[in-house]
Amino acid sequence: MRRNTPIVLLSVGHACVDVYQGCVAALVPFFIAERAYSLAVASGIVLAASLLSSVAQPVFGVLTDRWAMPWLLPVSTLLGGVGIALSGLSGSYPLTLAFVALSGIGVAAYHPESARVARIAARGSHRAMGWFSMGGTVGFALAPLMVAAAMTAGGLRWTPLLVLPALAGAALCLPVVRVLQQRQATDGSGTTPAAGSDDVASFVRLSLAVVFRSIAFIGLSTFIALYARQRLGGGTAVGTAALTVLYLGSTVGSVLGGSLAARWDRVVVARWSYLISAVAVAGVVWVPGPAFYLFVALTSAGLYVPFSLQVTLGQDYLPSRVGTASGITLGLTVSIGGLASPAIGGLADATSLRTALAPLALMPLLSWLFFRSLPEPGLPHAELLPEDTAVARSGGGAAKPG
Numbered sequence: 240m241r242r243n244t245p246i247v248l249l250s251v252g253h254a255c256v257d258v259y260q261g262c263v264a265a266l267v268p269f270f271i272a273e274r275a276y277s278l279a280v281a282s283g284i285v286l287a288a289s290l291l292s293s294v295a296q297p298v299f300g301v302l303t304d305r306w307a308m309p310w311l312l313p314v315s316t317l318l319g320g321v322g323i324a325l326s327g328l329s330g331s332y333p334l335t336l337a338f339v340a341l342s343g344i345g346v347a348a349y350h351p352e353s354a355r356v357a358r359i360a361a362r363g364s365h366r367a368m369g370w371f372s373m374g375g376t377v378g379f380a381l382a383p384l385m386v387a388a389a390m391t392a393g394g395l396r397w398t399p400l401l402v403l404p405a406l407a408g409a410a411l412c413l414p415v416v417r418v419l420q421q422r423q424a425t426d427g428s429g430t431t432p433a434a435g436s437d438d439v440a441s442f443v444r445l446s447l448a449v450v451f452r453s454i455a456f457i458g459l460s461t462f463i464a465l466y467a468r469q470r471l472g473g474g475t476a477v478g479t480a481a482l483t484v485l486y487l488g489s490t491v492g493s494v495l496g497g498s499l500a501a502r503w504d505r506v507v508v509a510r511w512s513y514l515i516s517a518v519a520v521a522g523v524v525w526v527p528g529p530a531f532y533l534f535v536a537l538t539s540a541g542l543y544v545p546f547s548l549q550v551t552l553g554q555d556y557l558p559s560r561v562g563t564a565s566g567i568t569l570g571l572t573v574s575i576g577g578l579a580s581p582a583i584g585g586l587a588d589a590t591s592l593r594t595a596l597a598p599l600a601l602m603p604l605l606s607w608l609f610f611r612s613l614p615e616p617g618l619p620h621a622e623l624l625p626e627d628t629a630v631a632r633s634g635g636g637a638a639k640p641g
């Protein structure tokens with residue numbers, strides 16, 4: 240297998256898993272239309288996927304730190320797909336929540352191990368990790384299109400069609416699993432924790448920053464389709480277009496983040512991205528007309544530039560617990576964003592969707608505040624912070640190798 244082949248397969252496999260995170264938000268308008276759910280009740284479906292995923296992520300992270308489990312990649316991919324495939328078949332709300340939660344567990348099991356494996360395959364390259372992260376955002380972007388196509392065919396009873404990406408993703412994982420197992424059998428790679436001291440304080444601040452970023456993105460992804468229809472008029476196509484733009488912008492941000500980190504420090508890149516994102520979210524909420532789509536794209540790109548950088552930062556802050564760090568930065572803190580969805584939905588029911596979405600503009604600013612005190616791993620704190628402050632003020636930084 241060629242050197243870059245594993246990261247390519249992992250990226251495509253990542254897309255096949257994260258399509259199911261995107262499907263949850265994309266299915267919300269159809270649950271509302273077919274089952275007359277309120278916004279708060281419908282957003283509970285997002286909560287179901289997020290809650291169990293949030294609990295399971297660190298557990299799987301700890302397990303992958305102790306034992307290499309590449310077989311989790313195809314198994315968790317199938318679990319994520321089966322849950323979503325079954326979610327539309329029963330009119331029972333508890334069963335719908337259970338199936339969506341099952342999918343969330345599959346997604347939770349996938350991310351810590353896949354991030355550990357991707358770190359090995361990337362060989363320290365920020366660009367390679369950016370491509371791996373981009374796979375997930377592509378899955379998000381394809382989700383509303385896939386859901387719309389399946390629902391057009393026959394409504395929620397056609398959700399079993401959505402299992403197809405899981406079957407493809409599981410098949411793509413198998414060659415990577417075989418290569419890793421052969422490598423571990425010969426040299427034991429991937430089983431020994433990396434050397435280095437853990438910076439727990441920085442990791443906690445990073446995790447809080449990711450939580451606020453997650454609230455902004457998941458809050459928008461849950462309600463952007465409905466908000467677009469309110470702002471611009473039109474039917475389902477208008478909302479699907481807004482959700483697709485949101486997810487496609489994230490693919491650009493993921494790749495751009497890896498490229499920018501090859502030139503400037505990851506912390507500096509993330510700070511500027513969050514400042515831009517705060518302005519962009521405000522534009523989504525308040526700017527009228529077709530410019531709405533421009534701000535949606537800018538928001539998603541800005542929120543995803545730091546995405547892969549935060550994963551590698553977390554791994555570098557906790558070098559002896561890469562699986563745990565991956566489970567938290569790539570999974571747990573992202574899933575926690577879904578916990579805010581019912582509150583946003585309840586506020587929208589009581590006031591208006593615009594009023595409920597307005598506080599999301601503050602979330603990137605909170606992430607920026609936490610990033611202000613973060614060091615770039617590998618440099619002494621005392622040496623990093625004055626230089627980094629000067630870089631931030633000038634808007635640039637010294638070039639560094641990728």
